[in-house]
Amino acid sequence: MDEQRAPGTGPPERWRPVPPRWWRHGPPGWSRRADERDQDLASAGRARWPWPSTVLFTAFVLVGSGFADHAQAGERVALDPLGRVLLFLSGAILVWRWRHPVPVLFGTVAAVLVYIGAGYPYGPVFLTVAVACFTAVVSGRRYAAWAAMATLWAGHLLIAHVLYRGLPPAGDGAGSWSEEIVVATWVVALLAVSELARTRREQWARERAERARAERRRADEERLRIARELHDVLAHSISVINVQAGVGLALLDTDPEQARSALTTIRSKSKEALGEVRQVLDTLRAPGAAPRTPAPGLDRLPELVGQAASAGLTVTVEGEPPALSPGTDLAAFRIVQEALTNVVRHSGSREARVRIRHGEGRLRLLVDDDGPATGADAGGGGNGLAGMRERAAALGGTIEAGPRPDGGFRVLALLPTEAEEDR
Numbered sequence: 001m002d003e004q005r006a007p008g009t010g011p012p013e014r015w016r017p018v019p020p021r022w023w024r025h026g027p028p029g030w031s032r033r034a035d036e037r038d039q040d041l042a043s044a045g046r047a048r049w050p051w052p053s054t055v056l057f058t059a060f061v062l063v064g065s066g067f068a069d070h071a072q073a074g075e076r077v078a079l080d081p082l083g084r085v086l087l088f089l090s091g092a093i094l095v096w097r098w099r100h101p102v103p104v105l106f107g108t109v110a111a112v113l114v115y116i117g118a119g120y121p122y123g124p125v126f127l128t129v130a131v132a133c134f135t136a137v138v139s140g141r142r143y144a145a146w147a148a149m150a151t152l153w154a155g156h157l158l159i160a161h162v163l164y165r166g167l168p169p170a171g172d173g174a175g176s177w178s179e180e181i182v183v184a185t186w187v188v189a190l191l192a193v194s195e196l197a198r199t200r201r202e203q204w205a206r207e208r209a210e211r212a213r214a215e216r217r218r219a220d221e222e223r224l225r226i227a228r229e230l231h232d233v234l235a236h237s238i239s240v241i242n243v244q245a246g247v248g249l250a251l252l253d254t255d256p257e258q259a260r261s262a263l264t265t266i267r268s269k270s271k272e273a274l275g276e277v278r279q280v281l282d283t284l285r286a287p288g289a290a291p292r293t294p295a296p297g298l299d300r301l302p303e304l305v306g307q308a309a310s311a312g313l314t315v316t317v318e319g320e321p322p323a324l325s326p327g328t329d330l331a332a333f334r335i336v337q338e339a340l341t342n343v344v345r346h347s348g349s350r351e352a353r354v355r356i357r358h359g360e361g362r363l364r365l366l367v368d369d370d371g372p373a374t375g376a377d378a379g380g381g382g383n384g385l386a387g388m389r390e391r392a393a394a395l396g397g398t399i400e401a402g403p404r405p406d407g408g409f410r411v412l413a414l415l416p417t418e419a420e421e422d423r
Helices: 031-041 051-071 081-096 101-117 126-138 142-161 177-251 256-285 298-310 326-346 383-394
Strands: 314-318 351-359 362-369 398-403 409-416
Touching: 051 081, 051 126, 081 101, 081 126, 101 126, 101 142, 126 142, 126 177, 142 177, 177 256, 177 298, 177 326, 177 383, 256 298, 298 314, 298 326, 298 351, 326 351, 326 362, 326 383, 326 409, 383 398, 383 409
Parallel strands: 314 351
Antiparallel strands: 351 362, 362 409, 398 409
């Protein structure tokens, strides 16, 4: 009976293990890095066929070899149709060099060795090997390129010093060792230039990836900032509106004037909330544009106290805020706003205290209430406290929030102070 597999487990039905190929990816541990480089560095080349450059290289090799044939007449075998076919093939297969860099490289090496072994004149035929080697190294096939160039040098050495007696042209002597040194130097220089180009392209790819990550990080931070702003504006405003709506409903029949006052508060607060939400949304439509109204700061603390009073919460403020940078001032205002909103929503206390202290480069905000806590989420496990911590952390500050030993709840914020002129 065939083994039964749960859906989504085990290899696909037609999956077969593919053995690693050292000539393509190098030794174990190299293949993953080579594949990553292929995707980053050679994707542009793989997306097109390099016809223009291939035609140019092939024409240059054919024409240049024709001149070399005249210059080396009597020393090497004259170019015949077979020689011209070998020259054409060594250049034409370069059109596949970005899609199949390793086979193309070994194909050019083989064509050049056959060409040299047949006794045809030396010339620009080696250009095709240089182009194929460069492409292979840049594509990440370093070991294959080294092996192919070693094969080229060893084949040339074998032809020039061992097989020359049985190869054309007749009566040709052994090659000089100085010539072999020149060939070896040419091979090493080609590999060095190719490795340098590969290193530079990898560096450019890393820089592009880093810029893309930085842009995504900035976008995420901006989305988080907007989410915090919307939460702080809506949570505070809706909490006040909810309380006032309850008051209005309770007093609608018995005290119409008080109910009218509650509805007036709801109207003004909802209008203010809509204005702040519109300002936040405007930053999405026109990033970087100046806001229509200044960002709130601790100078609007009396307004917060009045809004809390309209929701039935008496707030006592102690201390005066120092001169703060816009970012710190906004964060401090939102932290106090969220803390008072949590008192309205989650505490049975109708009194809260806000203490402001500053010194030694720090702003200390303390918001206390006497409790008791009400509701299942009174411990502050929602988005409000998380947003306060994110605001403080973005400025290099800290937030401590939790129940007090003697009852009630406390929020303590420590923020670095920066005068606006120091920004």
